[in-house]
Amino acid sequence: MPSDRPGGVDADTPGPIRSEPGSLLEHVSVAVFGLDDEERVRYWGPGARNLFGYRAEEVLSRPASILFPDPAPETPGGAAQLVERGRSLGYWRVRMPARHRETGVFDCGFRVFPVTGAAGDSVVMGLASRGDELDRVKTNLVFLDALFETCPIGLVMLDEGLRYVHLNQVLADMDGVPVVEHLGRRMTDIMITSDGGEYERMLRAVAEKGEPLVGALVGLRTPGRPDRDQVRSVSFFPLSGAGDTRPGVGGLLVDVTDREQALLEATAARQRLDLLDRASAQVGTTLDLDTTARELIDAVIPDFCDGAVVEMVEWMYEDERFDPALPLTTRRIAADTI
Structure with a gap:
């Protein structure tokens, strides 16, 4: 702390003394x-x-x-x-x-x-x-406290080893794990994925290269909810590590499982409608049986299935009623796989 005493050397230097770095x-x-x-x-x-x-x-x-x-x-x-x-x-x-x-x-x-x-x-x-400078800091502190207490999405701070340093109750509830049981553990120990380590590589890129990650979808399970598949929209950003504080990663996480499920169901419904629309336009262009069978195969592969077969039942007598107990003879007229 530079200072002057009477009769001493003037310690005036350019620029003000500031408080502890990193705060x-x-x-x-x-x-x-x-x-x-x-x-x-x-x-x-x-x-x-x-x-x-x-x-x-x-x-x-x-x-x-x-x-x-x-x-x-x-x-x-x-x-x-x-x-x-x-x-x-x-x-x-x-x-x-x-x-x-x-x-x-x-x-x-x-x-x-x-x-x-x-x-x-x-x-x-x-x-x-x-x-006024103290009021600005106080306002920032109040905002941060309110953010972690009342924000309806998951908030997290990780150290450079991707271990939990701070998180809000919303994220703890999403994980089904108390806040205190997160602290010091690696994030990949809580958010368990089956993506071959891709999620962890994305976090590493944020921590080591400073590359922000915005709106990535991650499928996971957690130790607190082992029987529930979840989908989360995650965004992560590097923490500056100003002064002598340790660098790390900040994150926002939103549970979008219901939204994604509804989106998948809507997509599947659209795909089925598209398939029916294409089939109605492509199948039955001629009265030739073999051509019609081939058109049906082309309509369902690959959007509906990876392989398809069309077989025609061989009837001995056209007026004979179908009996599932009797042997059934078929003849394959079209087939294909991708």
């Missing part, structure tokens, strides 16, 4: 400063210049009141409140108005706490960030 706070500027018991500025980090607009030599050893708007009569100023509460409470978090040297008053979030050095001198250290 939602990564892009929130953080000002670091220190106040003594006389409410004077004793430490001034690089981010403080960006937040308040003062260089180190302009504020060190000066009253910290210049960082705050004038208080109401008989009301302690912002610096006095930070020092008093930091000392008495040991840690204090507050939102209050602050003042930038050029742009004026703005809403600011503070965290203060006392720090004692090796020589026994003590200061109240402060961390400060713009209120």
Whole structure:
């Protein structure tokens, strides 16, 4: 944490200090400063210049009141409140108005706490960030919490080994496996497919090559629902691994079993209608029996079956009634396979 002491070297450097990499706070500027018991500025980090607009030599050893708007009569100023509460409470978090040297008053979030050095001198250290940036992070956190709690589709976060790190209850219900029993297990241990490893290869491509996967259909079973075949529409995307956080994969999963079953049934019905339509147009173009049999074979292969045979019953007497108990003689007049 770079800082300046009175008489020391100016540590002002371009760019603000930011919070821990990889978190939602990564892009929130953080000002670091220190106040003594006389409410004077004793430490001034690089981010403080960006937040308040003062260089180190302009504020060190000066009253910290210049960082705050004038208080109401008989009301302690912002610096006095930070020092008093930091000392008495040991840690204090507050939102209050602050003042930038050029742009004026703005809403600011503070965290203060006392720090004692090796020589026994003590200061109240402060961390400060713009209120609108903190509100943006808070909004993002609320949105993410609501997303995992109320989103009606399955949501999952996997590490780079494709192991469960986080998932919502919707996905756990789809799997028939409690959330806690997912964590640390590989996704392919829960979503069991019979596709020769193609599903896992798709996940690997997302994790290792950063190739998003959108709307792929996967047939599977799960340990929690071993007697139910499912079809899911899955979309996966790489997680950035910003800063020192581990990379991984995020995913959205929708159970489309009923939709796909209805689609298959509708497709089969259309195929049957198409077959009947083609057969009515192709079969019976002549009165020749052999030609008609050949036309029938051509109409059903390959859309309806892989092979077909047309056989004609040989009747000894045309007026004889059919008796299934009697021997039946047939003559093959057409046949084919693909």
